[in-house]
Amino acid sequence: MGYFEVENELYEKWDEILENMRVNFDISDPAFNTFIKILKVHSISGKNLTILIDDAKVGSNKSFIEKRYSTFLQVTIEEMTNIKYDITYISKNEINTTPVETYTNNSLPNKDHPFISSKYTFDNFVVGDNNDYAHAASLKVAEEPGDIYNPLFIYGGAGLGKTHLMHAIGNYIIDRDNTQRVVYVTSESFVNEIVEAIRDKKGDGSNSMQEFRNKYRNVDVLLIDDIQFIIGKETMQQEFFHTFNHLYESQKQIVISSDKHPATMKTLEERLRSRFEMGLTVDIKPPTYETRMAILRRKVQEENLSIDDSILDFIASNVSSNIRELQGAITKVIAFSKLRHNDITMDLAKQALSDMIAPDKKKEITIDYIIETVADHFNISTNDLLSSKRSSNISHPRQICMYLCCELTNNTLDVIKKHLNRKDHSTIIHGRDNIKKLLEDPDANQKVVKDIDILIKKINPQ
Known part of the structure; x- marks a missing residue:
């Protein structure tokens, strides 16, 4: 819809x-x-x-x-x-x-613009492996607007943080210099304003289309969200093309977001595609388990609450598609608790999220999920787990990860090798067999047995 x-x-x-x-x-x-x-x-x-x-x-x-x-x-x-x-x-x-705002060449909304939300800043953006590049690029643009990475094109699925970064850029620029004219707009609103301007024939002879152009071509920073909405609309693409050119040639910063890379937008005009790609294009991926847990912990901290990590793990493990859904889940649990004046327990969380999480839905076990769970259990980063580091605090969890990937998934050694960033599958066999040997003598290797048992319960709860 x-x-x-x-x-x-x-x-x-x-x-x-x-x-x-x-x-x-x-x-x-x-x-x-x-x-x-x-x-x-x-x-x-x-x-x-x-x-x-x-x-x-x-x-x-x-x-x-x-x-x-x-x-x-x-x-x-x-x-x-x-x-x-x-x-x-x-x-x-x-x-x-409140007086009605009018837009002229020198009177555009900046610090008090109603569509730059003060809720979204770089400080409250949770950075993880899935979005660190997009975050770094956005911060650089905010520090030096119009000077580097222009345009900045951010793409990724719905609810992954693109809009958060765009508002964060706007807030950062305005906080440093409140004379900067920063405008955030969704492409839907942009299109709607064009349609209204074309339809509006003023009795005093003034030109609504010219007012529209003044509004968007006399800014210092234009943040346009969900640009895919203009695809296939010739008039809208033409108007945005000229707006883009005017701002770019004036060295004004342009930040664009979309659900797709410009190269995959089939009905996007080629001249727009080339302009989108002449700056920096960055993507945001779905949040890793580590990032999901960090987002939930931050929300709990903001609400000044104390929620057991096992409950957060339940939410993070079952709601993994995007951040908006994840935040909606924890918000719903908190609201459910407040309404019923009950503490947040596992039973309450399951009841609150019963419409989002089927009780007997068996979660798909993926290699990536095993990697995230093992890294979290041993308190190391996924980057270290997938690296070539040979210290025992890294190599041992890595071999456990190899063992679990072989035992709990139906993937081939070749697929596991690629996910674990190994050069050949013999490394996977070696790691798997090392853990198997340790498990053959459980009395001598009680910690390994305990770690494997805990991890299997986390990865594949029955």
Whole structure:
């Protein structure tokens, strides 16, 4: 479902969303009528959702509504749309006293731009093997905008952190120099604005299309998210091509995100493809087990909670596709606990996530998962495990990893060799057989037996 359809669904089904929130989180009638029923959709831009508190008297309690109900609303919307929105609230009083912004060559939004979310910074971006290159490139662009890596093209699947990095770039630049004109926009909003500008025929003879061009061509930094949305739309590609050229020739920084590498976008105009590829292209992969655990631990720390690592391991092991889903899972567990006034236990976590994790779903055992689990168990990095280092604290876990890959998967030695970064499969056989010999004398090698037993239970819980 595209963002336009989701936006329409939010407007059309808003009452249903609020009702689901009431039922799922057992909100009393007085609380619902006082604090929830008055919430309306004010505006949507990409994954940024602004909620209007449509009651001047209650609007003064905005902080209470945010603290008490925001997590419940975010979880409910995500369940119904599969999108985790960054939600902000605005009161009726604020709308009445906030002047309407206009855009001219010298009056573009910067520090107070509503679509640069202060929640996303480099400080709270969890760096792992899956995203360290993209993080480093983004930070370099933020430090020297327009000077190096222009354009910066970030690609990867949904919910992996592309939008976080784009907002982090914007926040970093604005914090260092609040005169910088930084604009973040989704390509859907960009397209929508073009359509509106083409349709809008002003009575005073002013040119809406020229206003649109002024808005986007007189910036210092343009952050455009999900560029794949303009693919196949000739007019939109043409307009973005000219905007890109104008900014690039003026040495203004351009950062673009997409779900695909430019080379694989079949209906992208060749002239745009060549421009996307003339800077630096970086990818973000799905988070490793180590990164998933780090993300969960950070969330727990932010919430000032104490959650046993075994519970975090349960979540990290079962929710692995993307960060947004992972954050949604831990948010749901925390909300479930608060609602029921219960401590977070394994049983509560399983109950809270029952719709996300099938109870008897058998998790696929992959070589990568074994690598992550072994590295985590021995408190070493996956990079060290896959390296050529020969110290015993690295080589011994590596041989255990070889043994488990052979015993717990149906992969060939050749496949295992490639995943473990070995030159030939004889190394895999040697490592596997070394561990087998140790296991033949369990009394003499109790630690090895214990390590193998713990790892098998983690990798393949029954």
